[in-house]
Amino acid sequence: MLSKKQLFKRGMIDISPHMLSVIPFGIICGAIGIELGFHPYSVYAMSLIIFGGASQIVFLQLLSGGASSLVAVASVGIINSRHLLYGAVLSEYLEKLSFIKKLLISYIVVDQGFAESNKFFKKNRNEEFLHYHLIGTGCTLWFCWQIATLSGIILGSFVPEELGLKFTIPLTFIAIIVQDLKKLDHVIVMITCGLSSLLFFDAPFKSFIIISPLIALFVAALLLRLKK
Amino acid sequence: MTVTTIIFAGILTYFTRMTMIALISRDMLGDKIKAVLEYVPSAVFPAIIFPGIFINDFGTFIEMNDPKIFGALVAVIVGYLSKNIIATISSGLVSYWFLIFVVFN
Numbered sequence: 001m002l003s004k005k006q007l008f009k010r011g012m013i014d015i016s017p018h019m020l021s022v023i024p025f026g027i028i029c030g031a032i033g034i035e036l037g038f039h040p041y042s043v044y045a046m047s048l049i050i051f052g053g054a055s056q057i058v059f060l061q062l063l064s065g066g067a068s069s070l071v072a073v074a075s076v077g078i079i080n081s082r083h084l085l086y087g088a089v090l091s092e093y094l095e096k097l098s099f100i101k102k103l104l105i106s107y108i109v110v111d112q113g114f115a116e117s118n119k120f121f122k123k124n125r126n127e128e129f130l131h132y133h134l135i136g137t138g139c140t141l142w143f144c145w146q147i148a149t150l151s152g153i154i155l156g157s158f159v160p161e162e163l164g165l166k167f168t169i170p171l172t173f174i175a176i177i178v179q180d181l182k183k184l185d186h187v188i189v190m191i192t193c194g195l196s197s198l199l200f201f202d203a204p205f206k207s208f209i210i211i212s213p214l215i216a217l218f219v220a221a222l223l224l225r226l227k228k
Numbered sequence: 229m230t231v232t233t234i235i236f237a238g239i240l241t242y243f244t245r246m247t248m249i250a251l252i253s254r255d256m257l258g259d260k261i262k263a264v265l266e267y268v269p270s271a272v273f274p275a276i277i278f279p280g281i282f283i284n285d286f287g288t289f290i291e292m293n294d295p296k297i298f299g300a301l302v303a304v305i306v307g308y309l310s311k312n313i314i315a316t317i318s319s320g321l322v323s324y325w326f327l328i329f330v331v332f333n
Contacts, residue, residue: 046237052241076241111273208279220266
């Protein structure tokens with residue numbers, strides 16, 4: 001049995017390599033907000049209140065492009081609706097927590113934290129304080145995101161755009177799923193999702209980000225049926 | 229004005245995170261659904277990866293000789309063999325830099 005502290009630390013360690021992409025992306029996100037002419041407090045409030053990388057950038061771009069608040073809010077909701085899937089996966093491991101703890105832990109569920117903690121949960125189902133791993137990954141991501149966006153807001157885009165650091169975003173997610181390329185069924189699901197995301201890229205409200213996972217999960221369900 | 233909009237967007241985002249964790253109990257999901265949920269990472273992340281590689285900042289497809297494709301391939305191979313996140317990200321980025329700063333320059 002690992003202690004709460006050990007699990008928290010383990011979460012911090014497991015998530016730390018992803019800071020290679022989270023920190024530059026956060027800086028870019030803060031700098032874009034200022035470049036688009038938003039008040040620094042508004043840009044920072046987003047990191048605190050929304051706390052969701054890609055959706056923050058889309059939100060700023062829509063508002064500065066003259067879209068209505070309703071369109072901006074709807075887009076953020078649709079982009080972030082993928083968290084519903086993460087929640088459904090995590091609920092199995094978090095069911096013993098009290099309602100209040102569930103409400104609190106929900107705030108820090110983000111892509112990379114979900115991915116790394118889910119991997120850990122699968123291997124260590126029997127740990128009593130499993131959720132401390134998720135708190136470790138989530139708090140690390142939260143802290144780094146706040147610092148990174150703040151520095152982007154204050155210092156501007158001090159990371160040269162020519163470096164193309166936005167490219168670290170796809171790379172970080174490649175690192176997350178690359179080991180599943182060993183399994184043919186996962187490869188089929190990944191390709192389905194990837195091709196759908198390109199096909200539906202122009203769908204309204206950035207909805208490709210939830211349409212393509214749903215198509216891929218449907219294919220996964222068909223594959224499961226074939227396996228039997 | 230902006231702040232109210234941010235708060236609404238934040239509440240909506242929080243609900244996407246909280247709904248399935250706090251309001252749904254495990255028994256409400258059948259075994260079949262749980263089996264399908266095993267595929268969530270493989271079914272979600274390519275929707276971030278593919279556009280990040282194949283679509284540029286202006287929302288159009290890149291050329292097939294774009295350095296990002298090469299960088300991503302290197303990252304996949306290095307990641308697969310090394311099982312190391314830092315190696316995956318840095319190999320992809322460095323090979324991308326090599327192409328844009330050395331080869332195409």
